[in-house]
Structure formats: C-alpha cells, structure tokens
Amino acid sequence: MIDPRLVLLLSAVLFSLGVAGVLLRRGAITILMCVELMLNAANLAFITFARLKGGAEAQIYVFFIMALAAAEAAAGLAIVIALFRLRDTTDVDEINLLRW
Amino acid sequence: MNLIAFYVFALLIVASAITVITNRNPVASAVALAFNLVAIAAVFMLLDAQFIGLLQVIVYAGAIMVLILFVIMLLNLREEARAHPAGTFQRVLGPLATLVFAIVLGRAVYASAPSSFPEAAAGFGTAGSVGKELFTTFYYPFEAISLLLIVSMVGAVLLAKKKLS
Amino acid sequence: MLKLIGLIPVFPLVGVIVNGLFGRRLSRQAVGIIGCGVVLASLIVSAGAVLELSKLPPDARYYETSFGPWIPMGPVGAHGEAVTIDWGFALDPLSAVMILVVTGVGFLIHVYSVGYMEHEEGFARFFVYINLFMSMMLMLVLGSNLLVTFVGWEGVGLCSYLLIGFFYDRPFDTRTGLTCADAGRKAFLVNRIGDFAFVLGMLYLVTQFATLHYRTVAGAVAQAGDGQHALLVAVGLLLFIGACGKSAQIPLYVWLPDAMAGPTPVSALIHAATMVTAGVYMVTRMSGLYVHAPEAMLVIAIIGAATAVFAATMGITATDIKKVLAYSTVSQLGYMFAAAGVGAWTAAIFHLMTHAFFKALLFLGAGSVIHGQHGEQDITRMGGLRAKMPVTFLTFLTATLAIAGIVPLAGFFSKDEILWGAWSSGHKIVWGALAFAAGLTAFYMFRLAFLVFYGTYRGDKHTFDHAHESPASMTVPLTILAVLSAVGGLVGIPAALLGGKDVNVFHHWLEPVVGSGHAAVEGAGHGGSQELALMGVALAIALAGIGLAWLIYRRNALSATTIAGRFRPVYTLWRNLYWVDELYEAAILKPFYAVSRFAAGFDRWIVDGLVNASGVVTDIVGQLLKLFQTGYVRNYALLFLMGVTAILVYLAGR
Numbered sequence: 001m002i003d004p005r006l007v008l009l010l011s012a013v014l015f016s017l018g019v020a021g022v023l024l025r026r027g028a029i030t031i032l033m034c035v036e037l038m039l040n041a042a043n044l045a046f047i048t049f050a051r052l053k054g055g056a057e058a059q060i061y062v063f064f065i066m067a068l069a070a071a072e073a074a075a076g077l078a079i080v081i082a083l084f085r086l087r088d089t090t091d092v093d094e095i096n097l098l099r100w
Numbered sequence: 101m102n103l104i105a106f107y108v109f110a111l112l113i114v115a116s117a118i119t120v121i122t123n124r125n126p127v128a129s130a131v132a133l134a135f136n137l138v139a140i141a142a143v144f145m146l147l148d149a150q151f152i153g154l155l156q157v158i159v160y161a162g163a164i165m166v167l168i169l170f171v172i173m174l175l176n177l178r179e180e181a182r183a184h185p186a187g188t189f190q191r192v193l194g195p196l197a198t199l200v201f202a203i204v205l206g207r208a209v210y211a212s213a214p215s216s217f218p219e220a221a222a223g224f225g226t227a228g229s230v231g232k233e234l235f236t237t238f239y240y241p242f243e244a245i246s247l248l249l250i251v252s253m254v255g256a257v258l259l260a261k262k263k264l265s
Numbered sequence: 266m267l268k269l270i271g272l273i274p275v276f277p278l279v280g281v282i283v284n285g286l287f288g289r290r291l292s293r294q295a296v297g298i299i300g301c302g303v304v305l306a307s308l309i310v311s312a313g314a315v316l317e318l319s320k321l322p323p324d325a326r327y328y329e330t331s332f333g334p335w336i337p338m339g340p341v342g343a344h345g346e347a348v349t350i351d352w353g354f355a356l357d358p359l360s361a362v363m364i365l366v367v368t369g370v371g372f373l374i375h376v377y378s379v380g381y382m383e384h385e386e387g388f389a390r391f392f393v394y395i396n397l398f399m400s401m402m403l404m405l406v407l408g409s410n411l412l413v414t415f416v417g418w419e420g421v422g423l424c425s426y427l428l429i430g431f432f433y434d435r436p437f438d439t440r441t442g443l444t445c446a447d448a449g450r451k452a453f454l455v456n457r458i459g460d461f462a463f464v465l466g467m468l469y470l471v472t473q474f475a476t477l478h479y480r481t482v483a484g485a486v487a488q489a490g491d492g493q494h495a496l497l498v499a500v501g502l503l504l505f506i507g508a509c510g511k512s513a514q515i516p517l518y519v520w521l522p523d524a525m526a527g528p529t530p531v532s533a534l535i536h537a538a539t540m541v542t543a544g545v546y547m548v549t550r551m552s553g554l555y556v557h558a559p560e561a562m563l564v565i566a567i568i569g570a571a572t573a574v575f576a577a578t579m580g581i582t583a584t585d586i587k588k589v590l591a592y593s594t595v596s597q598l599g600y601m602f603a604a605a606g607v608g609a610w611t612a613a614i615f616h617l618m619t620h621a622f623f624k625a626l627l628f629l630g631a632g633s634v635i636h637g638q639h640g641e642q643d644i645t646r647m648g649g650l651r652a653k654m655p656v657t658f659l660t661f662l663t664a665t666l667a668i669a670g671i672v673p674l675a676g677f678f679s680k681d682e683i684l685w686g687a688w689s690s691g692h693k694i695v696w697g698a699l700a701f702a703a704g705l706t707a708f709y710m711f712r713l714a715f716l717v718f719y720g721t722y723r724g725d726k727h728t729f730d731h732a733h734e735s736p737a738s739m740t741v742p743l744t745i746l747a748v749l750s751a752v753g754g755l756v757g758i759p760a761a762l763l764g765g766k767d768v769n770v771f772h773h774w775l776e777p778v779v780g781s782g783h784a785a786v787e788g789a790g791h792g793g794s795q796e797l798a799l800m801g802v803a804l805a806i807a808l809a810g811i812g813l814a815w816l817i818y819r820r821n822a823l824s825a826t827t828i829a830g831r832f833r834p835v836y837t838l839w840r841n842l843y844w845v846d847e848l849y850e851a852a853i854l855k856p857f858y859a860v861s862r863f864a865a866g867f868d869r870w871i872v873d874g875l876v877n878a879s880g881v882v883t884d885i886v887g888q889l890l891k892l893f894q895t896g897y898v899r900n901y902a903l904l905f906l907m908g909v910t911a912i913l914v915y916l917a918g919r
Contacts, residue, residue: 002147005214006106008209019198019202027177029172030120036164051217063234069160071253077168078255
C-alpha cells in the first residue's frame, strides 16, 4: 500500500531541508536543530529498508543513531553555552577568528 | 487507510521541517522540531517499527528536544537578525547547491527501492526481536555506545561549567 | 736504505707540517734549519738508496715499494683484466738520477734561500711551500705508475702557483698592471690545459692497454695490434701536450717568463732545475711507448727544436735579468725535448742534469746580483759589478761558459750528445735548428754577462756604492754549483773523444731503462770522425756567438742600437715577444670571457629566475587558496555539500 519509494523520497526531502537550514541559518542552536532533522531523515530511510528487508539489524542502527544524537546534542549544546559565555552571542558568523 | 495516514503525516513532517528552517524565533523552531519528531514516530509506527517509534518519542522528542529548549531558555535567545555577512557566495550558491543535491539524492533514492512493501514477518519491530538482536549480535557496540554516552556527559559538564579560576 | 725510498717524499712533508703549524712562533734560524734539514734527510736517504742500487747487477737495478692499493679499477683493457693502481714508488737508474738532482740542487737552493729571504715577510710560509714542492716533486719522480706521478705533477703545479704569487700583492708588470698573484694564476691555468691532455692520455692508456705502471706499459704497448697504432700516437701526443704545459714548450710556454714574479730561489728551483724538467722526465719514462709511436716522436722533436730557436730569439732582446734566464730555460728545455724526439733519451736526461746545475747557478747568481743591488733587475742599469761581487761573478761566468757549450764544462758534453743524436738519427733539420740556437744561446748569455759585470755602472750611483757581495749562506751554494757545472759533464764523455774508449758512465747507467731507445742512436755508431767534426762545428758556433757578444757589448766595436735600427722589424718582433700573449688574449681569452659573461647572466637571470619564479608562483597560489579560509562555518558547510554532491553524482552515475 505505502510505496517505499515515497517514504524514501520524503526522507530525501527532509534531509535536503535540513541541509538548507544548516547553510542558511545563523543561530548555533538552530543549526543544531537542523542537524537533528538530517539525522531523523536518515533514520526514516533506515526504517524503510528495515521493513523492506526484514530482520532487526537496521532497527538497531537506528537505535544507535538515536543514542549518538543524544550524546552529540549534549556535547554540542555544552559548546554553544561555553561559546556564548565567551562571545555573548550565538551568531555563528561572529565566530570567525580562524580566517586568513 | 494506511496510505492516507501516511500522506497526512508526510505533509505534517514537511510543513514542520520548513517551519524549523525558516522561523526566526528559536523557540518556535524548537517546538516545530518536536512536532516533526513525533510525526516521524508516527510514520515509524505505520511501518511496523513499533519499538523504534516508541524510542523516538521518548528519547528524541522527550529528552533531546527538552534539552534544546532548556538551553534556549538558559541563553535567553531572541529573534535572529537577517543580514548575511557570510557573503554573496553563500547566499547564491547555498540554495542552488542544496537544490542540486536534493535532486541527485532524490533520484538516487527513488531508484533504489521496489514499489511495494513485502509482508512483515511476525514479530518484526517488536521490542523483543530488537532486544534479542541487540544483546547478542550487537553486544559490543551496545557497550561501546554506553561508554560514549558517559564520555559525552562528562564532556558536556566540563564544557559548560563556569570558569575554573 | 732501499727499503726507505718511500720516505724520501715524506721527509719534506714533515717540514711542511712543523713549519706550517709552528713556523710563526719559531725563530728564523729554527725554521731554516728544519726546512733545510728535512731536504738533507731526503738527500742522504736518496744517496744511500742509489748506492745500494748501484751494487746490484745492471739488469736487476729496480726496486719497488708500495703504500698500499689505491684505485681498484676492475676489468679494463682489451682483454678485460682487472687492474689495481697502487701508491707505488720505484727506484731505477732513471729515477735515481732524478732524485739526486732534485734533492741535491734542492738542498743547495734551500740553504741559499735562508740568506736570500732573510729580510722578507712570510719566511716560514716560504719554507712550507718550498718543502711541499720538494715532497711533490719527489713523489712525481719516484712514482711507479703514471697516476702517482700525476699526483706529484699536480702538486708541483700547486706549489708553483703558491710560490710565484708569494708576494701576492706586489705589482709585477707595470705595463699591464698585473700583480704577482696574477702571474701565479696564469701559470696554474696554462698548466691546467696541459694537465687536461695528460689526464686524457692516461685514460686512453688505461682503458685500452690496461696499465699505467711504467714497467708494464712497454710490454702492453708492444703487444698492441696495428689497429691501435693511431691510438698509441694519440696517447703519446696527449701526454706530450701535458709535458708542454709543465715544461713550457710551444704553445704553452707563456707562463714561464711571467713566473719570474716569484722570489729568485723559486725561479732557480722550480723554473729551472726541477719542475719544468718533469715533462722531460715523463716523456723519457714513457720511452717504451714512444718508440712504438714514431709520429709522436717526430712531433716532439719538431716542437722541441722550434721552441729552442724561438725562445732564444726572445732572450736576445730582453732587458730583465731574470727574463733572459727564463727564455733561456725555455730554449734549453726545447733541446731536451728535441733529444727525446729523435730517440736520444740518455742525452735528454744528461742535459737535464747539467742544465739543472748551471741554470740553477745562473738564477742564484742573478738573485745574488739583485740582492746586492737591493732589488734592481734591469740589466741596462747595471754594469761593472765584477769588482763588487767577485764570487758571484766567477760562478756566474762558469755557468755562462757551461751553457754556451765550451769544453770541458758540463754543457758542452750534454749539448753535444743531443746534437750528435739529432744528426746521426737523420734529423738533419733538427740538428741545424739546434746548432743555430746554440749560437744564439752563447750570444745572449754573454751579452748578459758583459752587461751585468763589465763596463761601467749605468744605474743609480747610490745603489752602486752600496752594492755588496752576498753572505756565505748564498755564496757557498753558488760555489758548489759552479764546481758541478764544471765537472758534471765528465760522467758522460763520449767515446769518440777518447779514441774509442768507452767511459760514458752516464750512458751505461741509464741503459737498462731507456736502452732500447738509445740503441737506435747507438746503431749509427759513434762514428768517431763524424762526431768529432760535429763537436768542432758546435764549438765554433759557440765561440762565434761569444765573439759577437764581445764585439758589441764589451768592445763596443758594433753598436747594438745601430743593429737594432737596421733590422727594426725583427727587433720589434723579438722585443715584443712575437705578441704571443696578445694573440692568446684576443683569440682565446676574449671569446672565453664573453662566454663566461653569458653564462653568468644566464645563471643569474634564467636559472635563478626559475627558482625565484617557483617561489613566486607558490606564493600566488597560496594567496589564492587562502581566500577559502573565510572563518565562516557556513561557508565550510557549503563546501562539504558540494563535495558530497560530487561524490553522489559519481556513485549514482555508475
């Protein structure tokens, strides 16, 4: 009934939207949120293939991705906080000391 | 029936994603993201991956989003400014590159799957089947990831502490 | 003592090291004692070794020793046998003569130098250089193969350079503004041309005939096939060109007159008695090769004879006392090469020995004259010095008689043997040229003697009043050399003079080494009356030369200036030394300078330019690349995306 290709297309669209967000937004936290979007798009694709293939392997990948996302969100947010304390802004464009 | 549900949820997913990436208020973005995550969980359910869908709600929407919201509140973020000092290069090439990327990805992905799902095996997607797999074949990665979580926790605490003077 | 021959070149090196390291702190006396002492040690060992050698039967007079292998060459030559070149030293009758001459005359000159260089700066440095020269010269002469000889060859070239330019800043030629250092450089560079040919000759020899060792060269060459004859001639000529450089023959003689910039003992030792004779020694050593390459020998004879005449003409018009002697040396060396070229090897070495005696004496005497006049060297400003410097005068006169070839002094016998060798081997033209040169020699040498010692003093009166005889350290060597010049020829009296009785000690001594060469001359036989007649002719020519000089310069019966006026073009030609130096400058040096300038420019602009350009290009590329480092994370993310897209496209396309 549900066309797997549609689900995958949805995943692709979601991923692209996440990429667009990373490229176009300036707030650090917003960028992190867009990264989460991308991760979820990947999860969706994984689940689709799990369903196609059978077996629990792909679902476990999703499991791990989620755990990783959690760890990464924690660490990333901690960095944003530290950065905020230093520069008083979360604007990513303000953090540009490593330029030529 | 499933198909209609799927379309509805798909629409919700896209709409909330667009909100995430366009709304200038970070809180609004966060809430939209949470909504997105729940919708995705629903799609998981539709695809018979119940355990994972559940996890999605609990871990992602429940824990991670809350964390993000907490930090937004902590930093008292206001609306974002609009101007782009990142340059014309970014403003022009960004959307363009994303479009190209989307097309390529979409086409690649579309070609890689059959046009319908097979019958789900019995017990597919249950906590039991996933758990069984997790604690036998993927035992070592499991332990590793718990280690990773601890490390991340410690790191986050260290990074976010006030100055150690 | 024979076992010690390896030490003969080493003793002077000890002097080099001691005087080199400590010379400045020692007294002049000590430096002199060390410098002369080491040469005396070499002399004693040489004498002892030669004595021992003479006790062996004539065919067995050969002793070789080695300091070990030097160059293992692997398979070379026509049959691909492996050759190793040693640090070998060998004593045989030929090298015995040479070491005695070198150490003997060398020792006398060392003693003389102690007196001559008394008031000069750099006393210790002088002795270091001159000892180094002795060491190298002895290595040259004692070497058992061409390569060890070549090491000595190069070494003496170096010492010549160092010693000519000893007073490095002193201006030498007011006409061209050169300093003594420039003269040294000229000597070295001209020698280098000869050395290049020498090396080529050695390379051909070793790669085609698989040997550089003197004992085996003759055998290897004799076995050579007809196809290799041209190669043999080439080797012979190449080695001879090397000899031309070292022994100042046409066309590489131009450095010797300018070498007079060095102190007079240097001129005596290096540019009269020893270094310049190295070429003659080497050619005689290789006589085993040359007898198989008669074309090369002909070339040698022609060049030798031509040089003899050519240089003598330049000596007639020179006015610097040392330059006259320099041209004389070039001329006499021509005699030696002419002798070698016609196959009279023994005669060549005989003349080498006697020439060492009287030419060294002439130079040392000139040095005494210059020393006594506090630096005056122009003979037109001298005269009447025989009363002021009697010992110098008498010894100088002895040498002049010897070089003119007056019996029974040494020069008569040696010159005569060369003339006989030329005549009897059929080279009548060579004989004619050499006889003419003998006349010229007698003339210009007595011109020199008359202008310096007779008549009235033509220079500064003050200098004349203060002119004095030289100290004993200088006059004693003069006396010894005079004795040698007088009686030294008696070892080689030709049988013809004594009615067929053969007491030619010298000839017999050298026979085992060059016997085969001399046999060609011997075969013609010392035809008693023919030889006596020729001796008479030579004596007559010499007396005629002396007579002419007496008429012009002593009696003033003929005026030199009038004669010069009558033959103005010839006089100008001789006075300007045939403009050879100018010719070389224009034809060879100027284009060379142009090429060098071009090369320098090329190096500076293109080679350096390329290197600099690579630097500049790197810099520009860097400047371009740095524009990517904007510091904005989002730019970097965009670049990621573009990369990922590219990879995706590639993977999807497959």
